[in-house]
Amino acid sequence: MPPTPAVRQLCRRSRLAYSDTWKRARLITAGRYTANPLRDDLLVLWDDGSTSMYSDTDTNGVRKESQLTKADKSWTEAAQISAGEFTGKKTADLVIRWNDGNTSLFPGVDTAGYHGRIRIRPRRLRLEERTDSHHRLVHRSCQPPQ
Secondary structure, three states: OOOOHHHHHHHOOOOOOOOHHHHHEEEEEEEOOOOOOOOOEEEEEEOOOOEEEEEOOEOOEOOEEEEEEOOOHHHHHEEEEEEEOOOOOOOOEEEEEEOOOOEEEEOOOEOOEOOOOEEEEOOOOOHHHHHHHHHHHHHHHHOOOO
16 A cells, blocks of 8 residues: 555655754754643754753754753763653653763753753762772671770
């Protein structure tokens, strides 16, 4: 059966946005960050650590930008970002896995920015840190009581 006109429309390539600015985008995720029920908003982490949201994107392009944060070196340490509905807020949450292994959840992100931060996965200790900790624990337990 041939594809319907609606399916053909979806399969057409369309350029939502293009400029040299987009070459600076490090990570992008789509989610529902505005009041409408559509997951048609983009959250962008730029190479300088700033973040922006493009709300209500559609086939006509990416137009409405809201800067959420200014350049921040700590945000350049993000390894992965993802949107999801985890906290029951009116808008999507942002999950970030950092280069050091920590994972953070930012609940209810919207065009006004971030509303708190929840650490959901602490950094794992390096082998030498775990070994040193274990060594101190064993060493203490082998000493006679005082």
